[in-house]
Every structure is written in structure tokens, then in C-alpha cells.
Amino acid sequence: MKKWISIAACLLAAVSVLVSCEPKQTPDGKCELLSFALTSSLNSALPADITGTIDASAKTVTLVIPTAVTSTAFIPSFTVSDYDVVTIGGKTVTSGETSVTLTDGTQIQLSDEVSALNATYTVVVKANDETAELTAVSFKAADNDLLDEDVVPEAIAPEMIVRVPGTAFQKELKITVEAGFNDVIKVNNTPVESGASLNVDTTFPIDIVVTDEVAGTSVTYVVKVGKILEYVIGKLGTYTEGTIADFTMTLNPTDNLPYFAYTRKVGEEKNNGVSVAKWNGSAFARVGPTGVADASARSASKPQVAFAKDGTLYAKYLGGEVASKPTVKKLDSEWVVVGTTGFTPQNNNTTYFYPFYVHPANGKLSLFWNGNTKSTDSYRTMNLSTWGGETWASSTISGVIPAYGSGTTATSGMYYTSSAVVNDSKVFIASSLNEFGYYVHEVNADGSLTTIVDNYLPDGAPQGLPGNLQMKQGPDGVLYVLAAVRAGDGTMQIFTVDQSNKTLKAYGTGLPVSISSSGGISQDFGFSVNPVDGLVVAAYDSAEGNTVFAYLDDNLQWSSFAVDSLQVGTSGFFVEFDKDGNGYIAYQSADGIELYRVGLEADVLPE
Amino acid sequence: MNSRILSLFAALALLCACERHTEVFFDTPFVRIEDANGMSSMDIDRNLNNLLTDIRIVISASKEYFTEPVTIAYEIIVGDGLQEGVDFKIQSSQRSPLTFSPGTYSLPIRVIWYKSSSYDPSKDHTLTFRLTSSSVPEMLLGLPGPDHKRNEFTFKQL
Numbered sequence: 001m002k003k004w005i006s007i008a009a010c011l012l013a014a015v016s017v018l019v020s021c022e023p024k025q026t027p028d029g030k031c032e033l034l035s036f037a038l039t040s041s042l043n044s045a046l047p048a049d050i051t052g053t054i055d056a057s058a059k060t061v062t063l064v065i066p067t068a069v070t071s072t073a074f075i076p077s078f079t080v081s082d083y084d085v086v087t088i089g090g091k092t093v094t095s096g097e098t099s100v101t102l103t104d105g106t107q108i109q110l111s112d113e114v115s116a117l118n119a120t121y122t123v124v125v126k127a128n129d130e131t132a133e134l135t136a137v138s139f140k141a142a143d144n145d146l147l148d149e150d151v152v153p154e155a156i157a158p159e160m161i162v163r164v165p166g167t168a169f170q171k172e173l174k175i176t177v178e179a180g181f182n183d184v185i186k187v188n189n190t191p192v193e194s195g196a197s198l199n200v201d202t203t204f205p206i207d208i209v210v211t212d213e214v215a216g217t218s219v220t221y222v223v224k225v226g227k228i229l230e231y232v233i234g235k236l237g238t239y240t241e242g243t244i245a246d247f248t249m250t251l252n253p254t255d256n257l258p259y260f261a262y263t264r265k266v267g268e269e270k271n272n273g274v275s276v277a278k279w280n281g282s283a284f285a286r287v288g289p290t291g292v293a294d295a296s297a298r299s300a301s302k303p304q305v306a307f308a309k310d311g312t313l314y315a316k317y318l319g320g321e322v323a324s325k326p327t328v329k330k331l332d333s334e335w336v337v338v339g340t341t342g343f344t345p346q347n348n349n350t351t352y353f354y355p356f357y358v359h360p361a362n363g364k365l366s367l368f369w370n371g372n373t374k375s376t377d378s379y380r381t382m383n384l385s386t387w388g389g390e391t392w393a394s395s396t397i398s399g400v401i402p403a404y405g406s407g408t409t410a411t412s413g414m415y416y417t418s419s420a421v422v423n424d425s426k427v428f429i430a431s432s433l434n435e436f437g438y439y440v441h442e443v444n445a446d447g448s449l450t451t452i453v454d455n456y457l458p459d460g461a462p463q464g465l466p467g468n469l470q471m472k473q474g475p476d477g478v479l480y481v482l483a484a485v486r487a488g489d490g491t492m493q494i495f496t497v498d499q500s501n502k503t504l505k506a507y508g509t510g511l512p513v514s515i516s517s518s519g520g521i522s523q524d525f526g527f528s529v530n531p532v533d534g535l536v537v538a539a540y541d542s543a544e545g546n547t548v549f550a551y552l553d554d555n556l557q558w559s560s561f562a563v564d565s566l567q568v569g570t571s572g573f574f575v576e577f578d579k580d581g582n583g584y585i586a587y588q589s590a591d592g593i594e595l596y597r598v599g600l601e602a603d604v605l606p607e
Numbered sequence: 608m609n610s611r612i613l614s615l616f617a618a619l620a621l622l623c624a625c626e627r628h629t630e631v632f633f634d635t636p637f638v639r640i641e642d643a644n645g646m647s648s649m650d651i652d653r654n655l656n657n658l659l660t661d662i663r664i665v666i667s668a669s670k671e672y673f674t675e676p677v678t679i680a681y682e683i684i685v686g687d688g689l690q691e692g693v694d695f696k697i698q699s700s701q702r703s704p705l706t707f708s709p710g711t712y713s714l715p716i717r718v719i720w721y722k723s724s725s726y727d728p729s730k731d732h733t734l735t736f737r738l739t740s741s742s743v744p745e746m747l748l749g750l751p752g753p754d755h756k757r758n759e760f761t762f763k764q765l
Contacts (some may be wrong), residue, residue: 048674132710188700189714204659204698204717211708218710606659 030081031110031117036061037077042096045071047216054121061108062124064182066214075099083113129181132212132219136178139164139225143174143197153223160223161605169227170203170606179210186211205606224607229600231535233549233561233585239284240592241275242266247593248304248353249574249586252278254311256578258586259287260593261303261315266290272299274317276331279584279595287313288331293320301350306365308358314338314365316356324348326367328356328387338365343392344385346373352466355420355429361445364388368429370415371396380404382415382431384447400441400449407435416466419481421473428452428497430471430481438464438483438504440471440497453497456504460487467521468492468513474529480507480536482527490515492525494536494552508536508556514543524587526573532581537598539573539585549585549596567594636668637747638679639757640716640738647757651764653732656722662736662760664705665713668743673709678742680704681716688730689764695720695734703739723764732764 036052046069053062077096080086086093087109088100100106104125111118139151139162146168153160164173176197179185185192186209192198200206202225211218239260247262258279263272273295276287292315293300300320305313313331321327322342329335348354349370356367365387371378381404382397402413414434420443421428427443430453440453457463465484472480479497481504484490491510498505513523525540536552547569549561567589575598577583583598642649642662649660664679681703685691698717705714716736726732737759738748749758
């Protein structure tokens with residue numbers, strides 16, 4: 001028995017010696033959670049691994065869990081600093097083995113086995129947004145030497161188009177992309193951090209795939225880089241029939257094509273007759289029989305056309321059958337006189353063109369005129385004649401414009417001319433009267449006038465002038481007026497009609513013009529406004545005798561279009577835009593009517 | 608008696624016929640290459656310049672096979688009548704291999720064609736993109752079936 005006790009004592013001593021010889025654990029001085037994750041392989045409720053984000057200073061672990069996951073029991077996988085034991089909910093947890101409940105606010109406690117250190121981390125559960133979305137895409141000027149300013153699409157959409165200046169078109173550019181919460185971005189199949197940038201070949205569409213890694217969903221986007229389109233001028237052709245004396249250009253609202261009413265002399269003809277032609281989209285074509293007017297006795301002048309809403313074409317001219325009086329003809333298969341020839345009660349002033357239109361509100365054919373028969377009520381004042389279906393009715397306009405002689409001289413108030421805008425439902429005219437300023441009226445369906453702008457005098461100008469007075473309608477129904485400003489060196493100025501404040505407002509800089517002491521203007525101007533984008537285009541013969549096509553740029557300064565070898569214009573500059581923004585410029589040269597197209601260059605997108 | 612036996616068999620047969628069939632789902636992943644119209648070839652007018660063409664590699668795989676990104680490789684076979692950089696240009700970012708993130712099932716391959724200044728009709732003017740491998744071993748290259756249709760796409764400049 002003693003023997004066995006001795007053996008046991010020896011063994012105990014040996015064990016004691018061995019234990020006392022085991023190396024002592026050295027504290028690492030840390031008690032930290034180094035990583036914390038929930039893997040889908042250990043947690044079947046998860047569609048993908050979730051890696052916790054540890055904030056060491058705040059002692060938090062943020063877990064983004066898909067909203068579809070309802071379970072709160074998870075087996076976490078984690079690493080900690082040496083000798084640290086993890087406890088959650090009072091349960092000692094082994095990484096990758098122990099299931100615990102994890103919700104927002106759950107505390108993860110760490111205690112160091114070989115020191116007094118301990119730490120507590122708080123679980124922060126965030127719901128994923130479940131959405132893969134691109135939030136921003138841009139080409140930053142700071143990243144791209146070829147750009148002067150940042151270029152961004154109008155909106156984030158599955159297909160986006162951005163436009164860059166011509167110098168950067170189809171070049172390699174650096175794109176910057178940003179995406180939403182937990183989203184991973186690939187640009188052209190290359191991963192990009194949100195907010196970072198990547199070089200792309202803009203010859204091709206740029207593919208952007210945004211993936212919400214937690215939700216496991218992706219959204220694809222395509223960015224196409226186009227060029228900022230510029231306006232270009234192209235010559236369509238030159239038209240003549242014999243020798244053309246004068247002409248006007250009017251757009252037919254039904255086919256959107258330009259029509260030309262012109263006086264011409266063919267062969268051995270002694271007098272100027274009238275014809276109508278149009279640009280049919282590819283060539284000039286005569287409209288109706290030649291010889292609208294009977295010019296056997298005398299020449300016709302001041303040819304114009306007007307269109308009814310259904311496209312019915314009317315032509316008007318002075319002279320021809322009746323000296324100094326207007327005749328209107330309708331085109332059926334032949335030109336048919338509307339009412340009688342020379343229907344106004346008095347002679348007309350033949351110096352200017354006057355508005356000739358079909359009122360859109362009631363379909364009545366109407367024309368303004370200036371009486372030139374002395375000792376009549378119509379003499380040198382504004383008159384309006386309207387076709388009533390059986391007869392022409394003429395009346396003298398009064399009350400809304402100054403009466404003839406009502407100013408400081410006997411000829412004051414003399415009606416010079418008007419320019420009309422005929423839109424879908426209304427008619428407006430801008431007018432000039434001797435020794436007074438500019439007027440804008442709405443012409444009501446009954447022929448009465450409602451004053452919009454009364455006697456507007458540009459700064460420093462003693463009066464308005466009739467030369468080149470024109471009115472056009474731009475986007476949103478805004479009316480634009482081109483009028484001479486007889487102040488300083490003299491300019492042709494674009495104004496907008498401020499209908500609320502009943503005034504004109506200068507728009508852009510003026511174009512230099514020569515105004516004689518009597519108010520005469522030797523240069524001819526035409527202008528119009530693109531109803532789509534508001535571009536203002538003018539065509540004119542400069543003081544140097546050159547033909548110029550110009551536009552108001554973004555800074556409202558005039559810039560000239562680059563056009564090769566323009567024929568010198570002799571008179572009659574017209575600019576018109578159709579409702580789709582296709583523009584036409586026509587003017588008269590020694591060869592006939594020169595016609596140009598104004599439009600945006602062809603778009604080239606990578607598609 | 609015979610009629611009773613026949614009726615019993617008929618009733619049993621009807622009952623058997625009403626037994627629910629086990630539904631079998633087709634779940635073989637596959638990848639194909641095609642244009643927007645699902646075609647495997649496209650003719651290119653050699654007189655057209657800067658013509659952008661767009662074909663796609665499309666994968667069909669259930670979620671079971673698509674938990675990780677799928678990588679598809681393809682080869683480009685250029686006929687001796689074509690020269691890259693002269694006759695065509697391939698979008699560099701879409702060159703093989705293409706990696707499909709989960710949730711992405713289609714990626715484009717784009718080619719810009721340039722006007723051919725010297726066309727030799729005796730030469731091969733085809734450009735072929737042929738699927739060669741997938742990171743998913745079970746994934747078929749081309750449509751399921753013996754012919755593996757749409758496992759390649761061929762442009763031909765005419």
C-alpha cells in the first residue's frame with residue numbers, strides 16, 4: 001500500500017513539476033474584434049455573404065442585411081485579437097459554430113483570458129436599399145482637357161445621351177460614375193469605385209452595370225456620347241423664270257415648304273407678270289400656271305401669297321389689271337380672281353409690302369394697305385380689306401394708331417408699313433408710322449385691332465422707321481420684332497414683345513446699318529426665330545456689300561455662319577423656319593432667287 | 608360479371624390517369640452569341656463607313672448556377688481579307704473574357720466597320736466570334752442540342 005502511495009506521490013510531483021514548467025501566457029495588450037461576417041454557407045437564410053464593417057473607435061459592427069431576410073439567428077464568423085473570448089447574450093461563441101441572435105443593438109463582449117482587458121461592440125443592423133442604381137455620371141472638365149465644362153446627361157436613364165464639343169467627339173474621355181448603397185459599378189465590364197473615374201472610348205456606347213451585391217440585382221445603363229450639333233448652311237439652289245424683279249417667300253403651313261411669289265419678265269414681254277413657285281424638297285417647281293397677273297397693260301408688283309388652314313393658296317399683287325390697286329387670285333386649276341380686280345376704293349401706296357393673310361380664327365382673307373388717293377379718309381393711313389365671300393369690305397383703322405397729321409407736322413402719323421405673324425389662332429402686326437414709334441397690335445377676327453405695344457421708341461431714337469420692319473414668332477409664342485434704331489450710328493435691332501408690360505425689349509446686340517438723314521435704309525435685312533430652340537437668324541447685305549448669314553449666339557452676340565461663295569444679294573432677304581425647326585434663307589441675286597437651308601448638322605451617335 | 612370487371616378496370620384506369628405528374632424543369636445553363644434579332648450572322652456593306660454593329664453574349668442560368676460571377680471566353684477569327692484597325696475595330700473593353708456579375712445576363716460585343724478601300728473578292732472577308740469556355744463547367748456553349756447553334760457569330764463584309 002505504501003508502495004502505491006509513494007508511486008502516486010512521485011507522479012503528482014512529476015506532474016507538478018511539468019505544470020510549473022509550462023510556458024507562461026503573455027498578454028498581447030489587445031482586446032479587439034478584428035473581423036465579423038455572416039457567410040451564406042453557414043447561414044442558409046442569406047443570399048450572399050455579409051461582411052460586417054467594424055468601427056474600432058465607436059465599437060460598432062454594422063451589418064447590412066437584405067430586407068427579405070427575416071431570421072435573426074446567425075452563425076457568425078469572426079476573428080479577434082489573441083486570447084480573447086467572445087460572448088453574445090451570455091453565451092460563449094465559437095466562430096463558425098455557435099448560433100446566436102443578432103439584432104440591432106446586440107452586444108458582442110470580448111474578454112481577454114490573460115489580462116483584465118475587455119471590450120463591448122454593439123451590432124448595428126442596416127436594411128439594404130435592395131436597389132441597384134446609378135446615381136450620377138459625368139465627364140468632368142477637371143479630368144478631361146478636351147472639355148471646358150462638365151458634361152452630364154439630362155437625367156439618369158437606361159439610355160443616356162451626352163453631347164461634347166467637336167474637339168472631344170469620338171475621343172477617349174474619362175467618365176466618372178456614382179452608384180447607390182452597396183452597389184458595385186462596372187463600366188465597360190471594368191469595376192469602378194463609386195465616385196471614381198475611368199477612361200472610355202466614346203466611339204462606342206459606354207456600358208455601365210450597377211449591381212447591388214446584397215440584393216443580388218443588377219441594372220444596366222448605356223451612355224452614348226454625341227457631338228454638340230451646330231447649325232450649318234447649305235445651298236439648295238437658284239431659281240429664275242426669265243428676269244425676276246422682286247419676290248417674297250412664305251412658308252405653307254400645310255406642307256412646311258417655302259413658296260415664292262415673284263414678278264418676272266419672260267422673253268420679249270414688256271411688263272412684269274407674276275408667278276408662284278415652291279421648293280418641293282428637292283427642286284424648285286412652278287405652282288399653278290405662270291402669269292398670275294394680266295400684265296398686258298402694265299407691270300404687276302409687290303407679289304405675295306397667303307395660305308388658308310387647308311393649304312388653299314392665294315396670290316396678291318398690285319397693278320397688272322388695275323393700276324396701283326391690289327388684286328387677289330385663288331389657285332384652283334387656274335388662277336381665279338377673288339371678287340374683283342383692283343378692289344380697294346383708293347389707290348395703294350406701292351412702296352412697301354403690307355400684311356396679306358387668311359385669319360385663322362374665321363378663315364377670312366384679309367390685307368392691310370396704305371391709301372394713296374388724296375382727299376380720302378384712307379389717304380396715308382392704315383386700311384384693312386376683308387373678303388366676305390361675296391365682296392371685299394374695306395375700312396380705315398382709327399383710334400388705335402395716330403391719325404394722319406396728328407403729330408407735329410402735316411405728314412405725321414403717315415402709315416408706313418406692317419409685318420404680320422399668323423399663328424394657329426391669332427394674327428399680330430408690328431407697324432411703323434411717320435414721326436411715331438413702333439406699334440404691335442393683335443388683329444381680331446372682326447378686323448378690329450387690340451393694342452399690345454403703343455408708340456415704342458428705342459432709346460435715343462426720334463421715331464421708328466419702316467425699313468426692314470419684320471415680326472416673327474419664336475418658341476412659346478413669344479413675338480420677336482426686327483426694327484431699325486435710328487440712334488447713334490444706327491442699328492437693326494431684335495426686340496421681344498413683352499405683352500405683359502406692353503413694351504418691346506432689346507434682344508441681343510444690334511447689327512450695324514446705314515440710316516440716311518431722311519431715315520432711309522439702303523441695306524436689306526431678313527430674320528426669323530427657330531420655334532424649336534429660339535435661334536435667331538438674320539440674312540442681310542452688309543455695308544461693305546457682302547451677303548451675310550448670321551445668328552445670335554449664346555451670349556446674344558451676332559456670329560456669322562461660314563458659307564462658301566455667297567452670291568451677292570441685290571434685295572429681298574427672307575428667313576423662315578418651319579414648325580420643326582428647318583430654316584430657309586432666300587434672297588435675290590443677279591441670277592434669280594438664291595435659296596439656302598439652315599439646320600442642325602447630321603447627328604452621329606454611336607448606335 | 609365481365610362488364611363489372613371492365614367497369615372496375617376503367618375506373619382504376621381513370622384514377623391512374625388523374626395522378627399528378629412530377630414536373631421536370633430544364634435547368635441546364637447555356638450561353639449563346641447572337642445579334643438583336645437572334646441571328647448568327649450579319650452581312651456588312653463594304654461601302655459603309657463608321658458602321659457600328661452590336662452583338663451580344665447572353666447567358667441562361669438559374670440562380671443555382673449564378674451565385675458567383677460567370678466568365679465567358681470567346682475567340683476571334685479574322686478572315687484573310689480583313690484587317691483589324693483598317694476594316695474594323697472591336698470595342699476593346701468588351702474583349703474576351705467577359706465577366707457576368709450575378710443579375711447580368713447579357714453583355715455586348717461591338718464592332719465598328721470602316722469603308723473598305725481595297726476589296727479582294729478572292730479573300731475571306733468574314734469575322735467570327737466563337738464561344739470557347741465558361742467558368743461554369745456545366746454551361747453549354749451555344750443552344751442546347753446536338754448542333755450547338757449560336758455558339759458563334761459571323762460577320763461577312765460584302
